[in-house]
Amino acid sequence: MGGHSKEDARRLEWATLNLERGVVGGGGETTGYGNASLKPAIGLVRLFSACMVSGGIQYGWALQLSLLSPYSQTLGISHSYVSLTWICGPIAGFVVQPIVGYYSDRCTSKMGRRRPFILAGCIIICLSVLMIGFSADIGRRLGDTTEHCSTFTGSRWYAAAVYIVGFWFLDFANNTVQGPARAMMADLAAGHHGPNVGQAIFSLWMALGSVLGYLAGANAKWHEWFPWLKTAACCDACANLKGAFLTAVVLIVVTMSATLWLAGEEQKQLDKDDVDASGGACSAFVDLFKCLKNLPPAMFSVLAVTAVTWLAWFPFFQYNTDWMGREIFHGEPQGAGGKADLYNAGVREGAVGLLLCSVALGVTSLLIPKLCRKLTSRVVWSVSNLMVFILMAAMVILGIVSMKGYQPSLAATLSAGPNHSFRAGALAIFAFIGIPQAVLYSVPWAVASEVAAKDGGGQGLTIGVLNIAIVLPQLVIALGAGPIDGAFNKGNTPAFGIGAVFAFICAVLALILLPRTRGVSNATVMAGGH
Incomplete structure (x- = not known):
């Protein structure tokens, strides 16, 4: 038992077994997400479709994992400093998720508790993806170099700066969407199917998004299918990345729209906990x-x-x-x-x-x-x-x-x-x-x-x-x-x-x-x- 008391082990085993039964949280609450004010008994097909946004987000995340470390080095960021561009991930996870989770639990928007954050996060993701995909072109306009990308091998610092800003916004936006989207699925499934079903569907969409995203990242023909992606600042590999990220924008818009339309959240009513929660982000x-x-x-x-x-x-x-x-x-x-x-x-x-x-x-x-x-x-x-x-x-x-x-x-x-x-x-x-x-x-x-x-x-x-x-x-x-x-x-x-x-x-x-x-x-x- 690693030196821990039997009581500690029993508490953890109790928690895990409750999770398998579909019981989350204590005090008789069924979801652990607060008292969900949602339409009851949502159909399984509609529940599956309402989680579509998680597949779109994971598609973009798969592209980020497979393409961005290599791409950053083509802009002149040395291999030794590539790891520093990923600092935004842990910072965003630590800062954004608790704050967004706190406010989404208490949100009283007419759109519901989770959907406003999903909408805002997806919009920022699309803008960030466009910044990353077109960073080489933007850098050229700002004065990086007039030399063609096929012969230039130096650093493009304006492009690198645009890329890093887009990368940071992308990670912050990903964290803005993921927590509320996962919480919403537990809310929607709680009335009829149970939270296990909701989270299983969420995971399935993420797996599908990963497979499609890595397929898009492995494709070397985006620049052939869409020749206009190639510019003086963006050659074949850059154009392939640009094409893959443009498909991510389209997919995120489509999946976000489906989720916002089908989720069926209702406005949360204020209660005593919400009124007393005056500490804001610090809380x-x-x-x-x-x-x-x-x-x-x-x-x-x-x-x-x-x-x-x-x-x-x-x-x-x-x-x-x-x-x-x-x-x-x-x-x-x-x-x-x-x-x-x-x-x-x-x-x-x-x-x-x-x-x-x-x-x-x-x-x-x-x-x-x-x-x-x-x-x-x-x-x-x-x-x-x-x-x-x-x-x-x-x-x-x-x-x-x-x-x-x-x-x-x-x-x-x-x-x-x-x-x-x-x-x-x-x-x-x-x-x-x-x-x-x-x-x-x-x-x-x-x-x-x-x-x-x-x-x-x-x-x-x-x-x-x-x-x-x-x-x-x-x-x-x-x-x-x-x-x-x-x-x-x-x-x-x-x-x-x-x-x-x-x-x-x-x-x-x-x-x-x-x-x-x-x-x-x-x-x-x-x-x-x-």
Whole structure:
């Protein structure tokens, strides 16, 4: 039991079993999201359609994960500083989600509690995506260079500045939408189907969005289908990114419209808690830390293991396609001749690998509840981290072997592409890593969301509890990966090596610290953690 009392274990097991029964929160409340003033007995087809926005958002998130780290380097941001552009993710998760969750729990708009935030967030996402996609063109207009993109290999600082601003707004907007959208699904499903059904549908849409997003990122023909995407500042790879992101705008508008039309939220009536909640945004953090203060000791062990788990995972999320482009395809984002083409081909191949990862994640998520009931969640969590250790160590070894004896001066043409065995091995690693990723997106949330909601507060705030254990390690990796890369000058190898070490540590900690809980709900599998 890792030194914790039997009472702590019973409290956690009670929470997890209640989640599996569809009971969330304490005091007889059915959803944990506050007293939902929604139309009862929404049909299953309409409920499924009302969650469509989560697929659109995940489509854009998949493009962000697969394309933006490589793209930022084509603008002149060095590999050592790419990690700093991702700082906005943990900051947005820590600041935005509690505030948006707090206000969405208390929103009295005629549109309902969640839909105003979904609408505002989706509008900002579309504007941010356009800024990112057209950053090279905007930078040229601002004075970056008059040289054609096919020959220019220097830095484009105006374009990089526009890109970074768009990137930050995109992450803040993603966090604005995701929490209320997830909370709304629990609200809508509570009256007839139960929260498990609502969250399962939410997860299914996210999985579909991931697959479509990685397919779009792997497509190399956007510039052929839409030749007008190419400009003097934006060549083939940039035009492909622009085309993929324009499809994201269209998809988000369509899915957002369907959600806003079909959700059927009604205006929330003011109650005493809303009238007394005069602390504004500060109250969001007061409630959040009050919730943390009241958690049982065993719950802090869950948060600690979650934090170490994300220290292991974040290097993969940040550098996966860049590793494929550099270490496996031997390309360079601003390389001369065929080296840039090799890098872009590797990035697209990495997107294919992430698609395989999403498929494995979706299939594995169906098996996790049964595995947790049979083996206990701590064993499943430990084994998943052991898998991450093995797979990240394999990425380090494969990258080193691939680059051993490689001479960049000879890689001027596409004929110097990847070894087919290395390429197949890399794709296999991407596919298998989807198995432990399913655990990452399910087991911690199944326990933490229940225990956090037990002592009151809307589910909008509940998401922020476990988010603390996610955003802090993300911030550590974002700040530390660049200096480590600069010190060793080994590309992505140091970051993946660090991830492998943390994964092994977490495999041990999970067995020592976590209680013996067996239940985990199908409803809590998440395809994201932005």
